[in-house]
Amino acid sequence: MKEVVILSGKGGTGKTSIVGSFAAIAQSKVLADCDVDAADLHLLLSPSVKEENEFWSGQVAVIDEEKCTQCGLCQDVCRFDAIKDFKVDPISCEGCGFCSHICPVEAIDMKESLSGHWFISDTKYGHLVHARLGIAQENSGKLVALVRQRAKQIAERDGLDYIISDGPPGIGCPVISSLSGANLALLVTEPTLSGIHDLERVLGVCHHFGITALVCINKYDLNEDNTRQIEDYCLNLGVEVAARVPFDNVVTEALVQGLPVVEYSQGEVTQEIESLWQRIGLALQ
Amino acid sequence: MLISVASGKGGTGKTLVATSLALSLKSMYNVQLLDCDVEEPNDHVFMKPTIIRSEAVSIPVPSVDEEKCTHCGKCGEVCVYNAIAVTKQKVLIFPELCHGCGSCSYLCPEKAISEVANEIGVIETGNADGVDFIHGKLDIGQAMAPPVIRKVKEQANNEGTVIVDVPPGTSCPVVEAVKDSDFCLLVTEPTPFGLNDLVLAVETVKELDIPCGIVLNRAGVGDGKTEEYCREENLPILLTIPLNTEIASFYSRGISLIEGMPQWKSSFLELFDKIGEIVNERSSDTER
Numbered sequence: 001m002k003e004v005v006i007l008s009g010k011g012g013t014g015k016t017s018i019v020g021s022f023a024a025i026a027q028s029k030v031l032a033d034c035d036v037d038a039a040d041l042h043l044l045l046s047p048s049v050k051e052e053n054e055f056w057s058g059q060v061a062v063i064d065e066e067k068c069t070q071c072g073l074c075q076d077v078c079r080f081d082a083i084k085d086f087k088v089d090p091i092s093c094e095g096c097g098f099c100s101h102i103c104p105v106e107a108i109d110m111k112e113s114l115s116g117h118w119f120i121s122d123t124k125y126g127h128l129v130h131a132r133l134g135i136a137q138e139n140s141g142k143l144v145a146l147v148r149q150r151a152k153q154i155a156e157r158d159g160l161d162y163i164i165s166d167g168p169p170g171i172g173c174p175v176i177s178s179l180s181g182a183n184l185a186l187l188v189t190e191p192t193l194s195g196i197h198d199l200e201r202v203l204g205v206c207h208h209f210g211i212t213a214l215v216c217i218n219k220y221d222l223n224e225d226n227t228r229q230i231e232d233y234c235l236n237l238g239v240e241v242a243a244r245v246p247f248d249n250v251v252t253e254a255l256v257q258g259l260p261v262v263e264y265s266q267g268e269v270t271q272e273i274e275s276l277w278q279r280i281g282l283a284l285q
Numbered sequence: 286m287l288i289s290v291a292s293g294k295g296g297t298g299k300t301l302v303a304t305s306l307a308l309s310l311k312s313m314y315n316v317q318l319l320d321c322d323v324e325e326p327n328d329h330v331f332m333k334p335t336i337i338r339s340e341a342v343s344i345p346v347p348s349v350d351e352e353k354c355t356h357c358g359k360c361g362e363v364c365v366y367n368a369i370a371v372t373k374q375k376v377l378i379f380p381e382l383c384h385g386c387g388s389c390s391y392l393c394p395e396k397a398i399s400e401v402a403n404e405i406g407v408i409e410t411g412n413a414d415g416v417d418f419i420h421g422k423l424d425i426g427q428a429m430a431p432p433v434i435r436k437v438k439e440q441a442n443n444e445g446t447v448i449v450d451v452p453p454g455t456s457c458p459v460v461e462a463v464k465d466s467d468f469c470l471l472v473t474e475p476t477p478f479g480l481n482d483l484v485l486a487v488e489t490v491k492e493l494d495i496p497c498g499i500v501l502n503r504a505g506v507g508d509g510k511t512e513e514y515c516r517e518e519n520l521p522i523l524l525t526i527p528l529n530t531e532i533a534s535f536y537s538r539g540i541s542l543i544e545g546m547p548q549w550k551s552s553f554l555e556l557f558d559k560i561g562e563i564v565n566e567r568s569s570d571t572e573r
Contacts, residue, residue, distance in 0.1 A: 009325050011295005011453040016478065037454035038293050038482040059365065079386055091460055091493070096386035097365055133456055135488045140456045141428065169295040169453050170324035173428040193539035194300065194327040201325060204425040223537040252506050255476055 001155045002183045002284040003148075003163040005034065007206075009198030011169035013190045014218040017251050019166040020044035020260035021273045023125040026281075029162035031123070032151035033130040034178040036116065036143045041166045044260050047121030047128050055118055055131065055146065057139040059095040059110040061088045067107035074099035074108060091136055115139050118147060120154070127154050141177035144168070148178070162284070171205045179205065184283055185213040186242070186276075191226035199230065203239065214240050214283060216276060219247040242283075243276035245269055287447045288560060289466040291490070293482030295453035298472045298502035298526065301542055303450040304331045308543040309553035311415040315445035318413070320420035321462035322452040323406060323433040329420055331541040334413035341407055342421065342436045344385035344429070345400035349376040353397035360389035360398060381428060406433040410440065417442070430458040438462070455482075455489045463490060468560050469497040470523070476507035480514060487520065496567055498523040498560065521563070524556045 006015045016035075023031050023045055033041040061082070063074070068086055075083045078099055082092035090113070100108040115138065118131035129151045131143050151163050167178040179185060185206050189199040199215070206213040215234050220227045227244065234241050246268050254264035262270045290303040299322075307318040320328040347360065347369060354376060361371040368383040369376060380403045390398040405427040410419045421437040423430050430452065438461075441447045451462040451469075463469055469490045473483040483499075490497045498521045501511065505528040515522050526532070535545035542549050 008295075010327070011325075012297060037456045037459075038295075038485055040294070040478045040481055043477045043481060077387065077391065091464070094384055094386065095365060096384060096388055097363065098386050098388040098391070101363055101388060101392055135455060135485070136457075136460045136492045138457045140454075170430075170458075171425065172324045172423055172430045172458065174456075175324075176426075176428050190537075192537040193330045194536075197327060197330055198325040201425060208426040222533060226537055249506075252476055255478065256508050258477065 001161060001163065003165060004184045004186055004280055004284065005165040005167050005178050005182045006186045006188060007167040007175060007179065007202055008169060008188045009171060009202035010189070010195050013188045013195060014251070015188050016040045016044065016166055017255065017261060018188055018216065018273060019164060021262040022164050022277055023123070024260040024262050025274055025277045026162055026164060028160045029126055029164050030151045030154045030160055031126065031128045032147050032163060032165040033128065034144045034147055034165045034174065035168040036131040036133045036140050036147065036174065037168060039130050039132060042128065042130055043258060044255070045123040045125060045128055046258060047123045047130070049119050049121045051120040053118050054114055055116040055143055056112050057115045057142050058113055059097065060090045060093045060113045061095070061097070061099050062109050062111050063088055064107045064109065067105050069105055071104060073102055073104065077102060094138065116143055118143065118150070120150065129154065141173040144174045144177040171201050175202070175205065176209070179209055179211055182211055184280065185211050186216060186280060187213050188216045188218050189230060190219050191217060191223040191230060193226065196226060196230055196233070203237070212283070214242040214280065216243040216245065217241060218245045220244040221246050242279045243272050245272045286467045286561070286564060287441060287449065287465060289449040289451050289463045289469045290472060291451035291459060291463055291469055291486055292453055292472045293455060293486030294473070294479055297474045297479055298500070299450055300327045300331065301502070301536060302470060302472050302500050303448050304328055305542045305549060305553050306557065307416045307448045308541055309550045310446055310557060315442070317417040317419065317442050317445055317447045318450070319437050319441060319447060320450045321434045321437050322450055323421035323423045323430050323437065324452060326420045326422055328450055329418070330539045332413035332416065332418055334411040334418035336409045336411040338410045339407055341404050342433045343402035343404045344383065344432050345387065346380040346383040346385060346403040347378055347389050347398045348401045349378065350397045350399070353395045355395055357394065360393055363388045363392050384429070385432070405429060408433070408436050408440070431461040434458055434461040455485045459489060460493065463495065464493055466495050467564050469495045470500055470560070471497050472500045472502055473511060474503040474506060475501060475509065475511040477510070479507070480511045483511065484514070487518065496563055498563065500524045500526065502526045503528040523559050524552060
C-alpha cells in the first residue's frame with residue numbers, strides 16, 4: 001500500500017480538481033481529504049456519509065468565578081494573552097494548562113473541547129475519509145493525522161494499493177502532518193510568480209522531511225515564460241515535472257456539475273491527468 | 286483602521302485585493318501592509334519592498350540542566366504538547382512540538398529548566414513605494430505559524446490604515462491574523478469550492494464578531510450560487526472583479542493590478558469608503 005499526498009504551497013492551484021480526477025481514474029484506492037480547514041473534495045465525489053465521529057482534542061481553561069479570588073496570577077503567567085479580567089478567551093487559549101497548575105485556590109479547570117468532526121463515506125469511486133474542523137479551532141494537525149490513520153486502516157482492511165490524500169495549502173502544521181511518512185508528494189503549481197515562490201517553499205518542506213516530490217504545472221499555457229522558469233528550476237534540483245495541464249474552462253464547468261473533470265470531458269486536460277496518474281503509479285512502485 | 290483580507294479557500298485573490306487596496310490608498314493615507322500569510326507570503330512579489338530591518342521570531346523552549354535534574358517527571362507530566370519526555374537517565378526535548386507556554390520551567394521543583402530561544406521564522410520590515418511593508422516568514426520545516434503572525438501584527442500602527450493579508454483556511458493562523466480587525470474583507474470566486482469555503486470563512490469572522498463584506502473575484506466563472514448566498518445572508522458584495530485575462534497576466538508576472546491597470550484605483554477607493562461607512566455605522570450603533 002502506497003500513499004501519495006497532493007500539495008501546492010499556494011492555495012487555489014488545482015489540487016482538489018486533480019485529486020477528484022485521480023479518484024475517478026485510479027483503481028484500488030481510498031481517498032483522504034486532509035484539508036480539514038476548508039475541505040472541498042466532497043463537492044466532486046458526492047459522498048454518502050456512513051460514519052460520523054466527533055473529534056475531541058485539546059483543552060480550554062475555565063475559571064470558576066465563585067472560587068476565584070482575582071489574584072491575577074493566571075493572567076500574569078499566560079503567554080497567549082488568553083485571560084483578561086479573570087475570564088478566559090477560549091479562542092486565544094492554547095490549552096497548555098499552566099494557569100490551572102498554578103492557581104492558588106484551584107479555581108481553574110481544563111475542559112476538553114469538541115474541535116470538529118470526521119467522516120467515513122462511500123462514493124462511487126471508493127471510500128473517502130474526510131473531516132471538518134470546528135470554526136476557529138486548533139489542532140488541525142491532529143485531525144489530519146487522524147484522517148490519514150483511518151484511511152490507512154481502510155486500505156489495510158480492504159487490501160487496497162493506494163491512499164490518495166488531498167492536502168492543505170501552506171507549509172505549516174497541517175501540511176507537515178499530511179506529509180510525514182507519505183511515499184510521494186505531488187506538488188501542483190501554476191505559472192505565476194506567486195505560484196513559483198510558494199512551490200519553492202513547499203519543495204523545501206518535502207526535502208526537509210525526505211519525501212520525494214513530483215511537480216505538476218497546472219494551467220501551464222497561461223504564462224509559458226513562467227512555465228519554462230519552473231521547468232528549469234525543477235531540472236536544476238533534479239525534481240521531475242510530471243505533467244503540464246493546459247488551462248481549460250471545462251475544469252470549472254465540471255466543478256459546477258459536481259463532477260471530476262475526467263468524467264466530464266475527454267479533452268487534453270483529461271488526457272494529461274490520466275498520464276500523470278500513470279506516472280505516479282510508476283513512481284510509487 | 287485595521288482591515289483584514291481573508292478567504293477560506295486559497296487562490297481566490299486575497300493578495301490581489303490586499304496589495305491593490307494598499308496601493309490605491311497610499312497617496313491619501315498613512316498605509317501599512319502586513320502580510321500575515323507567513324507560510325506562503327506573496328505580497329512582496331507585487332510590492333517589491335526595500336527591506337530595512339529583519340528580526341528573528343523565536344519561541345522560548347526548555348533547556349534542562351542535567352546536574353540539577355532529578356528526573357522526577359513533573360515537566361513531562363505538565364506538558365500537554367508532548368514536547369518533553371523524561372526517562373530515568375535523560376530528559377528528551379522536542380522543540381518543534383513546544384508552544385512555549387513556560388509551564389515546565391516554572392513548575393520544575395528543582396529549578397532545573399531554563400528557556401532558550403528556538404527560532405521559527407523571521408519578520409521583515411521595509412518600504413514599498415510609500416507603503417509601510419511588513420511580512421513574516423515561517424522557517425521551512427516549522428509547524429507553528431501563529432507566533433510569527435502575532436509578531437507581524439505587533440507592528441501594526443493603530444493610528445493609520447492597516448491592511449492585513451490573511452492565510453487561507455479557517456483555523457488558528459486565520460484567527461490570529463483576523464482578530465482585532467475593524468473589518469474583514471472576504472475574497473471569493475463564484476464556484477462551488479469558493480462558496481463552500483466562503484460559508485466557513487463567514488462563520489469564522491462571525492465567531493470573532495467582526496463585520497465583513499465580500500469581494501467577488503473572477504466573476505463570470507462558475508454559477509450564481511455565491512451571489513444568492515450573499516443575498517440570503519445579507520452579506521454586502523462590495524466589489525466585483527471580472528474574470529479577465531489581462532488581470533491574470535499582470536498577476537502571473539508579479540505586476541500589481543494598480544500598476545498594470547491604474548483605472549482600478551477608483552474602484553478600490555470606493556471599496557475603502559464603503560468599508561468606512563459600515564465600520565462607522567457599527568461603532569455609532571454600539572455607542573447608542
